[in-house]
Amino acid sequence: QKEVEQDPGPLSVPEGAIVSLNCTYSNSAFQYFMWYRQYSRKGPELLMYTYSSGNKEDGRFTAQVDKSSKYISLFIRDSQPSDSATYLCAMRNTNAGKSTFGDGTTLTVKP
Amino acid sequence: GAVVSQHPSRVICKSGTSVKIECRSLDFQATTMFWYRQFPKQSLMLMATSNEGSKATYEQGVEKDKFLINHASLTLSTLTVTSAHPEDSSFYICSASDTPYEQYFGPGTRLTVT
Numbered sequence: 001q002k003e004v005e006q007d008p009g010p011l012s013v014p015e016g017a018i019v020s021l022n023c024t025y026s027n028s029a030f031q032y033f034m035w036y037r038q039y040s041r042k043g044p045e046l047l048m049y050t051y052s053s054g055n056k057e058d059g060r061f062t063a064q065v066d067k068s069s070k071y072i073s074l075f076i077r078d079s080q081p082s083d084s085a086t087y088l089c090a091m092r093n094t095n096a097g098k099s100t101f102g103d104g105t106t107l108t109v110k111p
Numbered sequence: 112g113a114v115v116s117q118h119p120s121r122v123i124c125k126s127g128t129s130v131k132i133e134c135r136s137l138d139f140q141a142t143t144m145f146w147y148r149q150f151p152k153q154s155l156m157l158m159a160t161s162n163e164g165s166k167a168t169y170e171q172g173v174e175k176d177k178f179l180i181n182h183a184s185l186t187l188s189t190l191t192v193t194s195a196h197p198e199d200s201s202f203y204i205c206s207a208s209d210t211p212y213e214q215y216f217g218p219g220t221r222l223t224v225t
Contacts, residue, residue: 034214044155102154
């Protein structure tokens with residue numbers, strides 16, 4: 001079983017929809033939780049990071065962490081065609097230098 | 112935000128030759144740099160972690176003699192694929208970090224070995 005599980009999709013939504021992306025994990029030592037966006041043939045771009053549990057909002061993006069359930073989410077409001085990309089969740093232990101990544105969810109927002 | 116560059120962006124080489132990929136943090140000092148490999152429609156596979164001035168830590172299954180990593184300064188790390196073979200063809204991505212929670216990725220290098 002992988003440490004981080006992420007549904008690969010693909011996920012297709014109409015423009016303006018609310019998108020929910022999720023990851024589950026098994027390692028209770030994870031403290032930092034990140035979401036990255038990766039466009040085709042490009043490197044990942046950090047979207048959001050959250051420390052421990054709680055919510056964090058940045059514009060149309062909201063990240064949620066529920067450590068008791070070992071579940072994290074990324075919500076995208078008013079989705080746009082430019083949001084079409086692969087979204088990767090990632091997690092880190094405070095003492096480790098490396099992140100563990102999910103496999104990514106491919107999102108398409110149709111005009 | 113922090114910028115990480117990679118050079119070259121694409122490279123084609125013949126089987127048996129070596130290829131060097133550079134990763135630079137342009138506007139911050141990276142205490143740690145990571146090298147990843149990514150196959151089409153798959154996630155990032157961590158190959159190694161390097162700290163400036165010390166030997167890289169390789170993940171299990173990654174041949175350290177084949178994938179040579181040098182982290183000579185706080186802004187530069189290099190990955191050399193030695194004696195490349197077609198199965199080494201992949202998208203190689205570096206990232207740089209100066210904090211425990213933020214990791215900035217380069218744009219990637221697509222390597223094709225013929």
